[in-house]
Amino acid sequence: MAVRYVQSCRLPTPFGVFDMHGFEEPDTGKEHIALTLGSLEGDEPVLARTHSECLTGDALYSMRCDCGYQLEEALRSIAREGRGILMYLRQEGRGIGLLNKIRAYHLQDQGADTVEANEQLGFAADLRDYTMCKDMLDHLGIGRLKLMTNNPRKVNALRGLGIDVVERVALHVGRNPHNENYLATKQSKLGHWLETHQDDEA
Numbered sequence: 001m002a003v004r005y006v007q008s009c010r011l012p013t014p015f016g017v018f019d020m021h022g023f024e025e026p027d028t029g030k031e032h033i034a035l036t037l038g039s040l041e042g043d044e045p046v047l048a049r050t051h052s053e054c055l056t057g058d059a060l061y062s063m064r065c066d067c068g069y070q071l072e073e074a075l076r077s078i079a080r081e082g083r084g085i086l087m088y089l090r091q092e093g094r095g096i097g098l099l100n101k102i103r104a105y106h107l108q109d110q111g112a113d114t115v116e117a118n119e120q121l122g123f124a125a126d127l128r129d130y131t132m133c134k135d136m137l138d139h140l141g142i143g144r145l146k147l148m149t150n151n152p153r154k155v156n157a158l159r160g161l162g163i164d165v166v167e168r169v170a171l172h173v174g175r176n177p178h179n180e181n182y183l184a185t186k187q188s189k190l191g192h193w194l195e196t197h198q199d200d201e202a
């Protein structure tokens with residue numbers, strides 16, 4: 001077991017009133033949450049987002065990345081659908097942590113791309129592990145997902161954990177002059193599906 005369930009409460013947002021479920025990694029003390037909306041029972045796939053923490057984008061309006069825009073769009077889409085889940089995973093900076101992300105951004109300010117910056121700091125490009133998602137989904141009784149992501153590694157990682165990703169929903173929002181290079185590197189080096197047309201690779 002990667003995480004254990006702790007407690008749930010209501011979470012009113014501008015998009016709708018979600019239920020917030022708290023989970024804890026016993027080994028590390030790391031805390032993760034899931035926001036759910038509507039009835040999740042039954043075989044009908046659930047609209048889902050696994051969102052990795054990005055303090056700068058999610059809370060501080062940073063335009064260096066697309067995270068904050070994706071978070072808002074995912075919550076809006078779930079509210080529109082009336083049913084869904086957003087797992088908010090505490091794996092800041094693709095797993096290197098906030099202060100290392102600032103170190104990486106400093107290198108990027110001097111010309112490195114997002115992958116080179118991680119490597120110059122001695123980290124792999126992406127250190128994330130999604131094992132906690134399986135426990136969270138099992139706890140909530142969710143088996144089948146329509147996953148909002150542009151990241152093929154995320155789809156593969158979840159499928160590798162036995163999670164049935166039946167559909168991949170593109171999440172193309174927030175492109176701006178400050179994240180143009182970052183998005184280009186995600187596409188060329190990390191393999192993200194970022195074409196503007198509706199693609200259906202997954």
Ligand SMILES: Nc1nc2c(ncn2[C@@H]2O[C@H](COP(=O)(O)OP(=O)(O)OP(=O)(O)O)[C@@H](O)[C@H]2O)c(=O)[nH]1
Binds near residue numbers: 052066148192
């Ligand atoms: N190390 C590092 N992490 C970053 C950088 N920019 C954003 N992040 C982190 O990257 C994570 C989001 O990863 P993305 O690749 O944008 O998105 P994803 O979640 O893998 O893919 P999508 O589902 O398509 O959004 C968050 O944890 C951010 O904090 C960066 O330049 N360097």
Ligand SMILES: [Zn+2]
Binds near residue numbers: 068
């Ligand atoms: Zn971000």
